[in-house]
Amino acid sequence: MNPATRRGFIGTAAAALAGVALAPGVRLIEFAAARAPAEPASAKLRWGLLIDTTKCAAGCNDCVKACNEENGLKSTGRPRTDAQWIRKIDLKEPKTGRQHSAPVMCQHCAHPPCVDVCPTGASFKRADGIVLVDRHTCIGCRYCVMACPYKARSFVHENLTDQKPDVPRGKGCVEGCTLCVHRIDRGQGTTACAEACAKAGHEAITFGDLNDPASAIARRLRELPNRALRADLRLDPGVRYAGV
Amino acid sequence: MATIVQRELSATAWRYYAPLAAIGALLAAGFAAFITMEVNGHHVTGMDNQIVWGLPHVFAVFLIVAASGALNVASVASVFGKLEYKPLAPLSGVVAIAVMAGGLAILAADLGRPDRLVVAMTHFNFKSIFALNMFLYSGFFAIVGVYLWFMMERRMQALSGAVGLAAFLWRLILTTGTGSIFGFLVAREAYDSALLGPSFVVYSFAYGTAVFLLVALAASRWDGRALDEAMTRRLGRLLALFTAAALYMTVVFHLTKLYVTRYHGIEAFILAEGGVHTLLFWAGQIGLGGVLPIAILYSRAGGSRTGVLAAAALVALGGLAQMYVTIIGAQAWPQPIFPGWQESSSFFDGEIHRYAPSLPEFFLGLGGVALAAALIAVAVKVLPLLPESCTASSSPQPTSPPARPR
Numbered sequence: 310m311n312p313a314t315r316r317g318f319i320g321t322a323a324a325a326l327a328g329v330a331l332a333p334g335v336r337l338i339e340f341a342a343a344r345a346p347a348e349p350a351s352a353k354l355r356w357g358l359l360i361d362t363t364k365c366a367a368g369c370n371d372c373v374k375a376c377n378e379e380n381g382l383k384s385t386g387r388p389r390t391d392a393q394w395i396r397k398i399d400l401k402e403p404k405t406g407r408q409h410s411a412p413v414m415c416q417h418c419a420h421p422p423c424v425d426v427c428p429t430g431a432s433f434k435r436a437d438g439i440v441l442v443d444r445h446t447c448i449g450c451r452y453c454v455m456a457c458p459y460k461a462r463s464f465v466h467e468n469l470t471d472q473k474p475d476v477p478r479g480k481g482c483v484e485g486c487t488l489c490v491h492r493i494d495r496g497q498g499t500t501a502c503a504e505a506c507a508k509a510g511h512e513a514i515t516f517g518d519l520n521d522p523a524s525a526i527a528r529r530l531r532e533l534p535n536r537a538l539r540a541d542l543r544l545d546p547g548v549r550y551a552g553v
Numbered sequence: 554m555a556t557i558v559q560r561e562l563s564a565t566a567w568r569y570y571a572p573l574a575a576i577g578a579l580l581a582a583g584f585a586a587f588i589t590m591e592v593n594g595h596h597v598t599g600m601d602n603q604i605v606w607g608l609p610h611v612f613a614v615f616l617i618v619a620a621s622g623a624l625n626v627a628s629v630a631s632v633f634g635k636l637e638y639k640p641l642a643p644l645s646g647v648v649a650i651a652v653m654a655g656g657l658a659i660l661a662a663d664l665g666r667p668d669r670l671v672v673a674m675t676h677f678n679f680k681s682i683f684a685l686n687m688f689l690y691s692g693f694f695a696i697v698g699v700y701l702w703f704m705m706e707r708r709m710q711a712l713s714g715a716v717g718l719a720a721f722l723w724r725l726i727l728t729t730g731t732g733s734i735f736g737f738l739v740a741r742e743a744y745d746s747a748l749l750g751p752s753f754v755v756y757s758f759a760y761g762t763a764v765f766l767l768v769a770l771a772a773s774r775w776d777g778r779a780l781d782e783a784m785t786r787r788l789g790r791l792l793a794l795f796t797a798a799a800l801y802m803t804v805v806f807h808l809t810k811l812y813v814t815r816y817h818g819i820e821a822f823i824l825a826e827g828g829v830h831t832l833l834f835w836a837g838q839i840g841l842g843g844v845l846p847i848a849i850l851y852s853r854a855g856g857s858r859t860g861v862l863a864a865a866a867l868v869a870l871g872g873l874a875q876m877y878v879t880i881i882g883a884q885a886w887p888q889p890i891f892p893g894w895q896e897s898s899s900f901f902d903g904e905i906h907r908y909a910p911s912l913p914e915f916f917l918g919l920g921g922v923a924l925a926a927a928l929i930a931v932a933v934k935v936l937p938l939l940p941e942s943c944t945a946s947s948s949p950q951p952t953s954p955p956a957r958p959r
Contacts, residue, residue: 388899389601396900403895413890413898422740428683429676448673449665451605452683458740460888460900463602464665467594480594481665538890542739553891 343496352436355419355519356488357547358503359526359535360411362400364513364552365506367410370397372514375505376414379489381473392463392478394486395502400553409553412502412514415440415461415486416538416546423453423462432483438519438547439488449481458539461485488516488547519547559640559940562776562933569775569934576926583920586913587662595665598914603906604884609663611876612918615760616656616925617690617731618753619872621724622761622795623648623768624697626788627704628724631717637784640940641769642717646701647932648768649724649761650694655925657690662917682733689727696720705937728757735879742819743883748809752802756872759795763868766792770862772933782856789861793850796868800843803875819886822905823878830882833874842871881908 344350376382376395385391395414401407417440423432424440431447434440442453454462462485465478472478475491489500499507503514517526535551537544562569589597600607626645630638661670677684700720703713732753738744766788773780780788807824810816823830846864854860885906890896896903933939 385596387596389603389901390596392602393900396898396902398890398896398898398900398902400891400894400896402893409894411891413902422738424678425680426683426738427678428681428687429672430678431676446669446672446676447666448669450673450683451665452681452734454602454605455884456738456740458888459890460902464595464605466596466601483665539740539892553894 344494350435350437350439353520354437355547356438356493357417357517357519357526357549358414358488358500359515359529359533360548360550361513361515361529361533362409362411362550362552364511365397365410365412366509366511366513367399367408369410369509369511371505371509371511372412372502373397375501376486379473379492379501380476380487381471381478385467387466390464390466392465392484394461394463394484411550411553413459413461413538414502414548415457415488416459416544416548417486417488418547419545421544422456422458422542426452426456428452435490437493439490439493440485441487441490442483442485444477444479444482444484447482449483451483453483457485458542458544559643559937561935561937562772562939569930572775573927573930576923576930579916579919579923580927582916583662583918583923586916586920587667589913590663590917591667597911599908599910600914603901604881604908606880606884607908608877608881608910608914609659609917609921610880611873612921613656613659613663614731614734614880615872615876616652616659616921618728618757618876619760619764619869620649620651620653620656621693621728621731622757622759623652623765624720624724625758625762625791625795626765627700627717628721629791631704631714632721637787641780641784643701643704643936644769644772644933644938645765646697646704647936647938648765648929650697650701651928651932652764652925653690653693654928655921655923658924659917659921662920663914682730682737686727686730686734689723689730693720693723693727696723724757725754728754735883740888741883741886742816742889743823743879743886746806746809748802748806752799752806755795755798755802756875759792759799759868760872762788762792762795763865763872766861766865767869768929770858770865772929772939776939780858782858785858785861786856789850789855789864792861792865792868793847793855796843796847796850800839800847803838803843815892819883822886823882827882827885827905830878830885834878834882837874838871838878841867842874843868846871884908 373395380394382392382394395412397410398413400409400411417438419438421432421434421440424434428450429446429448431443432453433443449464451464454464462483464483465480468480469478478484492500499516503516506512506514515526515529517524519527521527530549533551535549537546537549598607624645626638627642629635630642661667673687679685696716697720700713700716703709703716729750732750735744736746736749769780807820810820823834825831846867849855849860849864855864885908887903887905890902
């Protein structure tokens with residue numbers, strides 16, 4: 310090896326070593342809010358969404374498209390059996406004709422009926438308020454689908470292929486909005502639907518920690534009159550609606 | 554007092570095996586349906602994300618409810634001391650176990666992941682009525698099994714009354730649990746009523762007695778040894794009483810719902826505007842399954858085996874109609890997510906959901922019925938369950954036949 314080559318090699322190696330040494334630090338900064346795999350979800354947090362229907366545009370479906378893309382939901386051409394984790398509901402007040410459009414997904418209740426009725430405990434609520442289905446213990450009885458007041462759960466009616474690595478899905482199990490739990494645990498700080506809504510310029514969906522008074526969602530909840538869907542059931546959902 | 558002799562079914566050769574082969578063919582069709590649904594997924598059924606519980610659940614819940622009621626005859630004998638029913642008590646226990654097994658087999662086969670049945674038996678969420686029911690159903694097999702043993706084993710007969718009482722109380726709790734699967738679903742306007750638990754108990758008396766009568770009359774015809782007319786008439790009168798009580802519970806249920814304004818929509822749907830659901834309610838559950846059998850049983854025809862057989866078949870069909878309306882009618886009605894607003898979406902919010910059962914789910918349901926029938930057919934062949942003859946004046950002292958000392 311001649312000296313010039315050796316110098317080049319040492320230089321490249323030093324740069325590579327510096328990169329290896331610094332990269333974790335860079336990652337630490339980038340993923341400051343990420344949760345280590347062994348660290349349990351914290352009950353100090355309560356993740357939730359605020360949907361401002363006055364900003365939600367009728368006909369805009371960007372949140373739905375983003376959710377499908379993020380979680381690998383594809384149409385089979387059989388809409389009655391296809392899973393829908395989020396859908397836009399068009400609303401009309403019959404007496405006045407007032408109209409609204411609002412995305413509806415799992416409301417991540419504090420007292421979720423799906424968790425109450427699940428025989429095996431596959432439906433569960435994380436300490437940070439996210440309601441999920443454990444795909445290893447779901448037996449596909451669909452009792453949770455019967456119990457959910459928001460029609461937020463879907464049953465997988467046929468074989469799936471090309472699932473996303475972050476989003477386990479499979480035939481014969483029940484599923485629903487995970488509040489993009491894989492993003493939250495990586496510290497990405499928003500859901501696919503909220504991100505798409507902001508990108509479209511509507512900002513009708515705000516994601517955040519309901520327990521943090523300084524968070525954007527907590528501030529907006531203080532400012533805007535808002536409510537829970539089916540508040541009569543007193544399930545304390547983590548998703549709130551303003552404007553309707 | 555005369556001695557009641559109980560024997561195995563004596564029919565042999567084609568008189569036994571031809572019907573058994575027919576039952577076997579239905580069982581095979583049910584198994585083929587199960588495999589079809591398991592391999593392809595539930596999209597081959599009429600069920601979807603709107604109607605998630607379909608025809609299999611109609612059959613399964615009917616059978617589970619009828620199973621607990623099929624124990625009536627044994628309970629009437631040992632709990633309420635009507636000793637003339639005692640010769641029929643072992644058959645009643647066997648019908649209860651077989652029909653329960655048929656119903657549970659359908660439920661297990663309809664799971665999205667039937668391969669995970671062991672998960673359901675090892676992971677329990679005790680707040681779930683489903684999880685509690687798993688204990689109630691398995692306990693039912695155990696208690697009725699012991700009850701049968703004590704009834705049929707002379708040395709244990711002294712204890713059979715106590716076990717009979719335990720079985721009676723257990724089946725009351727079990728059927729309350731089955732009704733509560735629906736009653737506690739506050740999100741569905743057709744349910745959300747504590748009355749569904751006790752209603753299912755009363756329904757079970759009617760459906761179980763009807764199913765028992767169908768089995769007893771079929772077995773006695775098969776065998777040439779008939780229940781005598783007086784016993785048949787007596788059981789028929791019991792069926793009429795239970796059917797009237799079931800009608801009463803139905804009336805009370807709908808009146809309580811109608812009292813609450815927010816339920817007027819669902820009540821109008823079931824009672825007046827629901828198409829097939831309204832038809833099945835009035836013509837199936839109320840007319841053919843309630844009023845007509847009571848009329849038959851209290852008419853001259855009620856004294857004949859044919860009349861009682863017809864009434865029992867009608868009550869059973871009415872029970873299936875009731876389960877269809879209770880299970881599928883309830884899901885056909887949309888859930889109000891924004892009450893007071895008209896809703897529409899790609900997920901069929903705000904719409905009446907339609908449902909067309911497919912052949913696989915129909916045969917899965919029939920397969921459960923066939924499983925129950927097969928278990929009964931084998932049991933009456935190998936166990937001394939049928940009375941040599943059973944009359945309303947029979948002795949209360951069933952003993953072993955001399956030819957079969959135990």
